Amino acid sequence: MLKHLSFRQTYWILGVALGMAVVASAAIGAFSFTPAQMVRYLGQAAGWLPAVPGDALGRNVLIGLRLPRVFVAGLTGAVLGVSGTLMQGLFRNPIVEPGLVGTSAGAALGAALVFVLGSGTALAFTHPLGSLAVPMAAFVVGFAATMLVHRVSTSFGTVNVFTLLLAGIAVNAVCGAGTGFLSYIARDPQARNITFWNLGTFTTADWRSVELIGVCFGLSFVWALRYGKALNALMLGENEAAYLGVNPRRLILWLLVVNTIMVAVATAMVGVIAFVGLVIPHVLRMMKSADYNFLLPASALLGAVLMEVIDIIARVIIPPAELPIGIITAVVGAPVFLGILLRQTRRGGAGLHG
Amino acid sequence: MVDLRGVSHQVDRTVILNDITTRFQPNRFNVILGPNGAGKSTLLRVATGLLQPTLGEVRYGDRLVSSFSATALARKRAVLSQHVELAFALSVEDVTLMGRYPHYDRVPSARDRDIVRRALDLVGMHDKRQQQYPTLSGGEQQKVQLARVLAQIWNDGSGARHTYLFLDEPTTSLDVHYQIHLLDVARGLLKHDCTIVAILHDLNIAFQYGDVFFVMDAGRLVHVATDAADLSRDLIERVFQVQAHRIHDPDTGDAVWRFALESSGRSGGTGS
Numbered sequence: 001m002l003k004h005l006s007f008r009q010t011y012w013i014l015g016v017a018l019g020m021a022v023v024a025s026a027a028i029g030a031f032s033f034t035p036a037q038m039v040r041y042l043g044q045a046a047g048w049l050p051a052v053p054g055d056a057l058g059r060n061v062l063i064g065l066r067l068p069r070v071f072v073a074g075l076t077g078a079v080l081g082v083s084g085t086l087m088q089g090l091f092r093n094p095i096v097e098p099g100l101v102g103t104s105a106g107a108a109l110g111a112a113l114v115f116v117l118g119s120g121t122a123l124a125f126t127h128p129l130g131s132l133a134v135p136m137a138a139f140v141v142g143f144a145a146t147m148l149v150h151r152v153s154t155s156f157g158t159v160n161v162f163t164l165l166l167a168g169i170a171v172n173a174v175c176g177a178g179t180g181f182l183s184y185i186a187r188d189p190q191a192r193n194i195t196f197w198n199l200g201t202f203t204t205a206d207w208r209s210v211e212l213i214g215v216c217f218g219l220s221f222v223w224a225l226r227y228g229k230a231l232n233a234l235m236l237g238e239n240e241a242a243y244l245g246v247n248p249r250r251l252i253l254w255l256l257v258v259n260t261i262m263v264a265v266a267t268a269m270v271g272v273i274a275f276v277g278l279v280i281p282h283v284l285r286m287m288k289s290a291d292y293n294f295l296l297p298a299s300a301l302l303g304a305v306l307m308e309v310i311d312i313i314a315r316v317i318i319p320p321a322e323l324p325i326g327i328i329t330a331v332v333g334a335p336v337f338l339g340i341l342l343r344q345t346r347r348g349g350a351g352l353h354g
Numbered sequence: 355m356v357d358l359r360g361v362s363h364q365v366d367r368t369v370i371l372n373d374i375t376t377r378f379q380p381n382r383f384n385v386i387l388g389p390n391g392a393g394k395s396t397l398l399r400v401a402t403g404l405l406q407p408t409l410g411e412v413r414y415g416d417r418l419v420s421s422f423s424a425t426a427l428a429r430k431r432a433v434l435s436q437h438v439e440l441a442f443a444l445s446v447e448d449v450t451l452m453g454r455y456p457h458y459d460r461v462p463s464a465r466d467r468d469i470v471r472r473a474l475d476l477v478g479m480h481d482k483r484q485q486q487y488p489t490l491s492g493g494e495q496q497k498v499q500l501a502r503v504l505a506q507i508w509n510d511g512s513g514a515r516h517t518y519l520f521l522d523e524p525t526t527s528l529d530v531h532y533q534i535h536l537l538d539v540a541r542g543l544l545k546h547d548c549t550i551v552a553i554l555h556d557l558n559i560a561f562q563y564g565d566v567f568f569v570m571d572a573g574r575l576v577h578v579a580t581d582a583a584d585l586s587r588d589l590i591e592r593v594f595q596v597q598a599h600r601i602h603d604p605d606t607g608d609a610v611w612r613f614a615l616e617s618s619g620r621s622g623g624t625g626s
Contacts, residue, residue, distance in 0.1 A: 092441035093441065094441075094442065229452075229455045232444070232448070232452060232455075233452055233455060235440050235441045235442055235444065236438050236440065236452070237438065237439075239404065239435070240433075240435065240438055242404055242424075243402065243404065243428065243431075243432065243433040244428050244452060244453070244455050244456060244506070245424045245425040245427065245428030245429075245455065245456040246424070247424055285442060285443070289444075289448075290442035290443055290444055291444065291448055
């Protein structure tokens with residue numbers, strides 16, 4: 001439906017959609033706000049309007065709880081969308097996403113290691129900037145896990161789908177078992193919450209996590225934008241890309257680094273959220289184009305939109321309780337995953353799309 | 355020209371290329387011939403700079419291939435491989451534009467766009483430029499790859515610049531129409547200051563299009579001929595382990611080869 005628009009026009013449409021999703025996400029919840037209230041509370045918080053004592057509760061909920069949550073959700077969606085795009089480019093396969101290739105599970109294990117075994121666990125959790133050890137550990141283990149899956153599934157420059165799936169299952173199982181064990185022995189009640197690790201939640205979002213995810217996403221995203229051409233060239237295969245002046249080994253390494261930085265930090269803050277990274281590039285390819293110069297910015301925008309919508313659903317579907325994010329993403333994403341897999345195996349087996 | 359000096363390559367203990375010193379002629383269609391496993395593909399990879407040989411060196415003109423940056427090398431030489439499948443659906447135009455990637459940073463220039471258009475025109479795919487690459491037939495896909503490769507080393511005469519085109523069995527799996535078309539277009543490049551080095555499996559096609567022939571066997575270069583007539587029947591029979599018969603086209607007088615296993619007297623021998 002967007003086929004006839006230019007890339008720039010598509011970004012505008014997605015940008016407007018994101019704006020609307022952000023406003024809606026800020027307004028809707030156990031505590032609802034009208035647009036007028038939101039403007040007033042924001043004005044008071046910024047000091048442009050005189051603070052009215054009666055507004056204190058609403059203002060605190062909006063500024064202290066709701067807005068950080070809205071931003072963390074949007075940023076996480078952008079991270080997962082871009083990560084899915086990068087990983088599908090790297091593995092040259094549309095079934096790939098950070099949850100499948102071990103990045104998320106590895107990052108969760110790394111974060112859990114520091115959480116549970118590190119000193120001052122409660123401090124590490126509530127003050128992410130006070131303890132960069134958590135995201136850094138998430139990066140190291142997430143990187144190792146993704147690298148391992150890539151190594152195992154790639155032989156002679158081509159990716160085998162079945163080996164990829166099996167390697168992903170194995171690495172995810174090991175990481176998941178490790179995280180499960182750690183949360184079982186943890187004393188911190190929050191670290192014991194297995195839902196957080198496996199299904200993701202934005203309830204713990206605060207301004208520090210906004211800053212941390214925001215900075216890591218911003219840097220990684222700007223960096224990733226440079227690889228649009230190289231990812232396109234890689235569609236032809238590693239050798240053909242090399243003939244076009246791309247150094248595949250260096251490209252693969254940098255993609256893994258950039259991808260893991262974003263995903264590790266987001267996972268350390270909100271837990272593992274599967275399938276978003278799978279669905280976003282898939283939808284964009286169907287709607288518009290498989291050109292990575294388009295997919296990279298567009299997947300950030302659409303990822304953020306989707307995550308805001310999912311977070312709204314999570315908040316309103318069973319009030320006053322909240323549904324873990326991962327339950328909704330799985331319901332939406334798993335059928336898409338199976339659909340792509342089915343089409344791929346039907347079209348000609350395991351080695352295809354190598 | 356492409357200068358190979360003392361090129362040897364081995365993987366583990368297996369010698370794949372054994373001390374090859376030769377020169378691919380400038381502005382000529384150089385053909386590498388040889389049976390499967392003779393080391394032709396490895397030689398081509400070394401000559402394109404993709405593979406660093408265990409020993410020896412490769413020069414384009416008087417410059418070492420290893421001294422080029424990846425981008426500079428990509429502007430100087432292009433490689434057309436056997437069959438390129440695309441992991442995702444891109445349009446014909448997008449695929450061809452990839453050939454210009456080494457020439458621009460973020461946004462293609464008007465000249466890049468123009469070259470893409472002319473390259474597609476040259477291979478006869480301009481009308482299908484908006485089509486999705488995976489929906490094309492194998493022959494059409496290879497035409498698009500040829501256009502991409504042509505765009506990569508496009509020489510519009512604005513600067514005298516010698517380029518190199520390597521063809522790695524590009525006609526395998528193409529029907530005869532597409533084979534002839536591809537090689538005709540490639541030969542057309544010789545007029546534009548280009549050196550072509552090709553691996554071809556069909557000997558008759560090779561003799562029809564080649565100018566210089568490099569015969570390989572078991573990792574060695576066993577013979578170089580500047581005329582197909584210089585390739586003796588003995589040599590071909592020994593290297594390819596077939597019975598060869600040269601017959602003459604009564605209309606053109608061109609030599610045509612027929613092959614058989616042992617001395618069965620029939621062409622197209624029975625596979626064993």
